[in-house]
Amino acid sequence: MKDRSQNRFVCLVSDRRERAERLAHGIDLVLPCRVIEPNAPLPTGQPVAFVIDIAADRAEADGGIWIERLAGLIRARAIPCLYLARGNTAQDAAASRLFGAPVVIDPHGSAGIVPTLRRLVEATQGAPPSREAGPSERSPGATAPQARVGAATRLVTRLFDNAAAGRPPSVEEVEAGTTIVLDTVSEIGIRAWLDLVWRHDIQVYQHSLSVAGFAAAFAGQLGFSYADRRRLARAALLHDVGKALIPLAILNKPGALTPDEMRIMRAHAALGADLLAREAAFGPEILDVVRYHHERLDGSGYPEGLTAARIGDLVRLVAICDVHSALTERRVYRAPMTHAEAFAVMEAQAGQLDPDLLRAYRPVVARAAGVETGQPARQIDPC
Structure with a gap:
């Protein structure tokens, strides 16, 4: 039987493609990570956490229904959520409420996105799924x-x-x-x-x-x-x-x-x-x-x-x-x-x-x- 834990991952939702690629690469070295853009199908599997890197006012623009649906899913399942602040205090506070009071972090601050994310997952679900090298990256017998x-x-x-x-x-x-x-x-x-x-x-x-x-x-x-x-x-x-x-x-x-x-x-x-x-x-x-x-x-x-x-x-x-x-x-x-x-x-x-x-x-x-x-x-x- 296939190990269902292989479907556990961090889902990064971003409206900034270039930044998302860099951030996902960093996360993926420690935790498995998948990236989706607003209005894309929600991923299947078991996200252990969401990282939200989208402007809070998107809920009032196109894609607002999609974002509200995503926020509802996160709140309903009590999935750990990390929101990357955009520097607008009012909008960042609104995002915190929309996504069920997630952790809000300044992406340029000293706290660090990856360690904050890891601690968030550990606090709610125990040790997160480890990111190991894939078969093409791993030598036979590698630990x-x-x-x-x-x-x-x-x-x-x-x-x-x-x-x-x-x-x-x-x-x-x-x-x-x-x-x-x-x-x-x-x-x-x-x-x-x-x-x-x-x-x-x-x-x-x-x-x-x-x-x-x-x-x-x-x-x-x-x-x-x-x-x-x-x-x-x-x-x-x-x-x-x-x-x-x-x-x-x-x-x-x-x-x-x-x-x-x-x-x-x-x-x-x-x-x-x-x-x-x-x-x-x-x-x-x-x-x-x-x-x-x-x-x-x-x-x-x-x-x-x-x-x-x-x-x-x-x-x-x-x-x-x-x-x-x-x-x-x-x-x-x-x-x-x-x-x-x-x-x-x-x-x-x-x-x-x-x-x-x-x-x-x-x-x-x-x-x-x-x-x-x-x-x-x-x-x-x-x-």
């Missing part, structure tokens, strides 16, 4: 975490492709990627996350995903709220987006960079921050992480040689995760360090990295390492 890491890798690949073309990342895809990182690291732990990430042989994308994984684990270790865990993991996921604008010949050079090449490489921090600044949804804290994650407390970092007083907490947290990841990754010009080696190097850099945060980070290193014997540390300055 749900493997499928999610594969989805995250494809997502980060698109983020970098967009950046290389001079386009800021899709907010919806960043949001979906952040959810994947947080959920999967919480489920399987940082060690297993790293093992899965490193099965995908795309170095710069692996680095973004491993740093985000370390950040998710670190946030959990520090007891952060869900919102703060998301903020840290999102910043970590985006921290190196400027590398999409660095020539591959420099990015993948199997040896030491010349002074001119190093200057170009170091430009990635400012390039990434400037790119993200084009999208208002990426706030100042995220931009600071992207621009300043190579700054060091003693002023020895770049691009501006900031000292401790000017380096924020989110930057300090991501810097630790970034250095740990860089030291333990395979690189074309050197073998990876063990986690014990890397932490010894990081402790020796306590004047550059926040020493209190380093002490708090030690359990994350232990979980990443499993059972590992420390070896003599080698000093490497990761770029």
